[in-house]
Amino acid sequence: MKIKSQRDFVAGLMFILVGIGFAFGATNYSMGNSARPGPGYFPLLLSVILAILGCVVLFKSLTIETEGGDPIGAIAWRPLLITVASIIVYGVLQPRLGLFIAVPVLIVMVSFAGDEFKWIGVLASAVVLTVFSWAVFVYGLNLTIPLWPTIFGQ
Structure with a gap:
């Protein structure tokens, strides 16, 4: 499988890793339920959304061709x-x-x-x-x- 956009590939991986990391951190708090969410409910929900977004970006980086491979530039x-x-x-x-x-x-x-x-x-x-x-x-x-x-x- 060929990476077609380096920027999107790295961004997707970063989103997935951060989402998974925060999801694990959110499990240290009480979840509650949808009617009465606990302190871990919202962070878990956001981290899952972030990880899903990372999967979408990662998929895009592997399927949609970009000119020149969209290389990663120097770090600012x-x-x-x-x-x-x-x-x-x-x-x-x-x-x-x-x-x-x-x-x-x-x-x-x-x-x-x-x-x-x-x-x-x-x-x-x-x-x-x-x-x-x-x-x-x-x-x-x-x-x-x-x-x-x-x-x-x-």
């Missing part, structure tokens, strides 16, 4: 490292500085990974995503997430 290290570092910094800052400071710091940091950095767009994104995060997680889901640094109280 700078955006990859900036994105990973931004997520780590967010994880460290969020419990200490709160949602209203950590999310904008995350957005500004990760914006440096792209080639088209414009402050007005970055600041607008930071405001919109911070308000959206508060609306979904604090207001909508009633999660106990610190909003401000602990020196300002809750």
Whole structure:
């Protein structure tokens, strides 16, 4: 069997492996049922969907011909490292500085990974995503997430 698209082949394998890995991780939580899903229900469902999507992409890579085999290019290290570092910094800052400071710091940091950095767009994104995060997680889901640094109280 000949691989007709290297990019799709590797992407399909990655989706399948990540989906299987998260499916196994989700089994550590209670599943519940469709009427009353437990904490492991949604992650398991998403991981199965991801693995199925990976199978579709993998099948496509083996059946649909692409020009030149669609080779994998060089790894974009700078955006990859900036994105990973931004997520780590967010994880460290969020419990200490709160949602209203950590999310904008995350957005500004990760914006440096792209080639088209414009402050007005970055600041607008930071405001919109911070308000959206508060609306979904604090207001909508009633999660106990610190909003401000602990020196300002809750």
